[in-house]
Amino acid sequence: MDDTDRRLMRASQAGLPLTPEPYQTLAEQLCLSKDEVMQRLTAMQEQGLIRRIAAVPNHYRLGYRFNGMTVWEVPDERIDELGLKVGQLPFVSHCYHRPRHLPEWPYNLFAMVHGKTQAEAEAQIRQIADLLGAHNRGHDVLYSTKILKKTGFRSGQSAG
């Protein structure tokens, strides 16, 4: 990512312009050509710097009221294999290995689930528990009770 990519990121991370030719609009803001903007966005997407250009919904507004961060304590030596399996479950939106903070926080595997009802979320959690089997040494589910902020990633000093 060079300085021009970074300028493009700053100009577009809050959102793509809602104009008929959004890449032309970005190009004008940055004094670049439209072709260069399109080429750079394509390249960043190919390199994984941009996961994708897409809409991000508010889970609650789509009816997903039970958004659970499920956290599991599994053996470190098995976590990669188990994490990949959990991540493949169709209802898991994110799955990560994160550090424990012993003794208070023993959990090292995180998987986000989303249900429209509590029963739906609980059924998803049971499926993860079944998949982990005896490797599950303990787990907890933290439901979000309120979105306090969701602005996406902003960088640069003018961000806010």
Added chain:
Amino acid sequence: MDDLDRRIINTLQKGFPICDAPYRRVAASLNLTETELLARLQNLLDDGTLTRFGPLYNAEQGGGALTLAAVKAPAERLDEIAEIINAFPEVAHHYARNHALNLWFVLATETPEQLAKTLAAIAQQTGLTVYNLPKLKEYFVNLHLEA
């Protein structure tokens, strides 16, 4: 939100083309005009159904840093602590959760140094221990939720 809004949300969650007139192309696939799609999209953003629309940057791959952190905010200080945390522009997401660790937030910065500085500043301003839980490995990320 009606069926057309749902179709728009489901389509735009999957991706968006890079071409001269991308809204026109997506609108055509939904049997809409470009103007109708832009108006619907603006409404979905304005009313909070969509929190964002555009390129989703992977902060770490651009040399930036990202972490998940949590604090135990005492019930009587919950609103005050939430406000202190939200005031940091580096805080991208912030959720209240039903656990002793009750405030969970994602920090994104351009450098790892800024991340450490922000975590220290949050600890200092709130007077709370900040649990830092950066991802050690990512197994799966897919933000698509059927509308």
